[in-house]
Each structure stands twice: as structure tokens, then as C-alpha cells.
Amino acid sequence: MNSRRNFLKMLLGLSAFYLPWTIWPEKVTGAIHSLIKRPPVALITPLPELPKGVVSEESLNRTAMEDIVALTAPEMQGRQAGSVGENKASSYLAKQMSTLGLKPMGDQGGSFTHVFTIPPVSQKVVNGRLTFTADYLESLRTPSVNLLGGLIGKEQDQVILISAHYDHLGIYQNVVYPGANDNASGVSCVLEVMRRLLREGKASQKTLVFAFWSAEEMGFVGSKAFIKSPTFPLEHIQAMINLDTVGNGMIGDFALWAESEDNLAYQTIKKAAAQVGASAQHTPTGGHNSDQVSFAQAGIPAVTLMARDWLNKNHTPEDTAGWIKPEQLQLASDILYQAVKILAFDQK
Template sequence: MKKLALFSLIFSSYFSVFSQTEVTTSEIKNHIEFLISDKNQGRYPGGKANKRVVKYIKKEFKHVGLQAFNNNYKQVFKAKLRVEKGTDNAPEVNTSNVVGFIEGHDPLLKNEYIVLGAHYDHLGLGGPSSKSEKRGVVYHGADDNASGTAALLEIAEKLAANKDQLKRSVIFIAFGAEEQGLLGSKYFVENPLVPLSQIKLMINMDMVGRLNKNNHVYAGGAGTFNGGVEFMKVLGKSLGLNPIVHAGSVGGSDHVSFYKKNISVLGIHTGGHPQYHTPEDTLELINLEGEKLVCEYISQTILSKASTHNNIEFINQD
């Protein structure tokens, strides 16, 4: 009986550690299910639904052990919303970035930062950015970008459990109002919580939930830091991915705001699809195992770059 009790204790301890240090498809699915639920109304900036999503992300950041800057995970800003052509007086609403960090353990390198980001907002009930004629229905945005937000939360949990490996510090940002013109990331770089000169690399995840049968994952901007192209190719292939790595191709999402400030970037995604910006971008089409693999790709990238003394140098690709 004692042996059985001891075995149970060891097993439960192992499972507890595993659940904290490894990305799981069940947690990815749970995060996406919450984010795309009808009650969150397509995660449009402003209003109660936006506050509910921000509260959820903040709670998850706190739960996995991320620290807050100035005792506040929220970075509140005003977002001017896009409107249909011919409409005057675009409304302005309050929304938030959600920000947390893990401090590196090296006395010098902890003052250098790697940023991991993903936008959590989507199109609400339709609007000027929609690719569908439907209005008044929920644009779920399971891939765009509940997938990236779920990956952000899962990678944060994994890296927090492995923080002893981090020499550099890692900042995690869930951006608001990306769909309104990269507003959350623009606000962050204009109102940074650390000096921009100390941010050495920004990795952005936007639509990472639709890994195809060829295991294609796209990495844009890998040439903006020294050795980046070869590093991303070799790492991806070692994980069974077929990475399509571009030295440039910096565009289309929140990493652009950082690149414009001369910060090295990576934009990670798994490709476009017909459901982009339509109500049909739903959970059933997410490749959960594929997203888990993409999370591993990004986690190992951060662990490698945050655990080395080697400099990360910005290279302009314009």
C-alpha cells in the first residue's frame, strides 16, 4: 500500500510538472474556445466583451507567473475605429494591450529583452475589413488571431516553467486593435515600458493555427538579425516542419511597428485561407497538433536566443 501511495505521489508530481512545462493541445483548444465564444462578440475593441477578453488574458499571465510592469498588466490606449466608406466621425474607444514579462537571470543580459506578441482582437460583427457581406453575426477569428493568442499563453506558461534557462528577459504582449491598423503595437513602441534600444528581437504570431499537410510555416523578417535565416531553417527542419523563411517580407501585422523602430523581428504564420476575415473562421478548422508544433518552434527560438551571450544585431532589410 505504501508503494502504491508513493507511486501515486511521484506520478502526480510528474504530471503536474509536465502540464506546466509543455504546450498541450487541450489548453490551446480551451483558450481558443473562450476567445471565439459568442459572448465575446468577435473581440471588437471597446465595450464589455473587450474587457472580458483582457481580463482573461491578464488572469492567465498572472496564473503562469509573469510579472507586471508597474504592478499593472494593462496598457490602456484609445483606438480610433475603422468605418465603412462614406461614414463620417469614426468612433474612438478605450482598449488595452496586456503585458507581462519574465526576468532573465544574467545580471547584465536581463536588461535586454525579447518580445513575443500576438493580437487578440478581431472584427466583431463585421465591418470595413470584412471579406464577407455578412453583418450582425460573430466573426469568430479562430485562426485570426485566437490561435496566436492561445499560442502566446501556452508559450508564456512553458517559458515561465523554464525561466532558469533565460539569461535575457522575455516580454509577452497581447495587442489590442491590430485589425484597426496595428494600433496596439504602435502605441506600445511610442510608449514603451522598457527602452526600445534594449529590445533585441520581436516575434509576432498572427494566424498560426492552420498548419497544412506539408507542415509549412512561414517566418518573415529572419534576415533582420544576424544568422536568422539559417537558424530558422535548421530549427524548423529539426522539428519536422518545412519552414518557408524570408530574410525580408516584413509586413502585415504588429511586428511592423517594431521593425520601423530598428528592432529585429520575426513574423510567424501558417498561411492564408478562404475563411480569413469571414464568420467561417472557426475552431473546427484549427489544426491543434500543428499549432502545438508551431509553439515548439517559437519556444525553442526564444530559449535559444534568450539563453546565449551572443549579440542579436539589427539588420535593415529595406
């Protein structure tokens, strides 16, 4: 009897040790990360690429709304920079870039990823919006990645940079912040323009580089890291157009953020908006900003296109895919497409 009782105790003890790591791994690791108050570290793993010249029909025919649904899925966990959710989002985007046949333009030229590190952050709600406060100590930094891919034009040393940040706020008090408008909407428009250009199959005069920045929500850390350690010469960039929170508000009503209205990027996006029947007006940032500021500070003509009503439900759990207006999203894509045509294909 004693031997049987001892055997049962041993079996229960082993079960208590092994079950959490076999049946409930996500719950347990989530609890651990919550206890230590640090986001789970993203593992930067190699991503599969198709043979050169091969373009996936499935990727080519995806829609912008499908991208938004994918990027706001529960497994993306709000895409906080440095988290498992960010890693899943970056893998999704790198797969799209690879299967669309883009040239990797990240670190060392053979990858889409541009690796940098981010500081530890704390979260708090200010005026109804969740925000990050970063601790810029050099210790305890976490890896994160930007993603860059190119469509090489006839003039390889003349680059038009098209971008959007793909990170968001993650999870706060056990609530996921999906970030559909901020900024899965901008990312989806960049992907939509890539696909549209590839379906047309016409080579551009200038080289197009498509970039997805991370850690924008922590103070433009990803785009600043690229400026500090670029993967191609910054002097090749003739204009930078950035999209951020473009999918809500009155249809056709957009805002522009730029350090100056007298630059090529600003003038082109304003012209493109007028050509597709939309309004895009220079708007004060009101203490906010986006990744165009990193490039403007480096002397590169840069602009961000946004919905004028971008602050509505911004940085709240209500920023879901259902909040996106497909007509506004389509107009944002049309504006970006027309701007690319003007800048890279020398169309008027």
C-alpha cells in the same frame, strides 16, 4: 373602477421602463450601440493578481485549444478592439498572466495593461473578407489595451519580445466573426510557451516579455501605440517574434514576414522551424502585414510566423475553433519554444 384602471396603466408604464434594464440589458444596449453605429466602450477595470511567487496549477495545465475555445466563445463577441468583447478577452488574458506569476509590465509597472485609444472605424467586405476602414480624426476615440508581462532573466536589460494580437473583427450584420485562427491561434501558442517554460522552472539568461496587442485589425494601432509610448526601453529589445494565424494549412508549412531576412529574429525562427522538422520560408506580404512591421520600422529585428495558407477563410465567420488543426498548432508552439530557447537561454 377609474382608480383601478389608472393604477394598471401606471404599473404597465413602470414595467415598460424597468424591464428592459433588468431582463434584457444586453439586447437593449446592443440595439443602442447598433443605432449609433459605434462599438460599446470597454471598461478598463483592475484585474486580480495572485500573491507574488504563486502559480495556479489550473492555469499552468491549460492547453492551447482550451484558450482558443475560451477566446472564441459567444460572450467574446468577436473581440473587436474597443468593445465589451475585447474587454472580456483582455480580462481572460490578464488573469492567465497573473495566475502564471508573470511580472506586470504595462503602464506604471504595476499592471499588465498598456492603455491607448483607437479611432472610429467602419466595416466593409472586400474580396470576401471583412475589413476595417479607420477615421483618424482626433475626436471620438475609444480606449483599448495591450497586455504585457515578463519572466525576468539574469540580464534584465536584454529583452526577447514574444507577441500575438488578440483582437479580431467583432460582429457584422448580426454575425459574429470568431477569429479562431486570426488570431486566437497565435495567442494560444504564446500562452503555451509561457506555461512550458514555467513547468520547466529554469531561469533564462535574457528577460522574456510576452505581449498581446489589440487593434491590429485596425492597422497595427496597438503595437504602434507601444512603440510611441513604451513601458520599458525599446533599446533593450534584441528581437521581436510575432505569431499570427498559425493554426491551419498543410502541417508543417509556415510563412515568415520580415522587412529583411538578415536579422536576428528572422534567422532564429527559421532555424527553430528546421530543428522541429517544419518549413518556414520568407513570403511576400501581398499587401497584408502584422505587428512585426511596427517594430521593424523602429529598427528592431522582428519577424511574424504564419501558416502559409493563412488567407483561407480569413476574416470570415467560418474562422472557428473547428477550423484549427491541432498538429499545426502544436508545431507552431514548438517552433516558438525552440526560438525562445535559442535566443533567451543561449542554446544552439
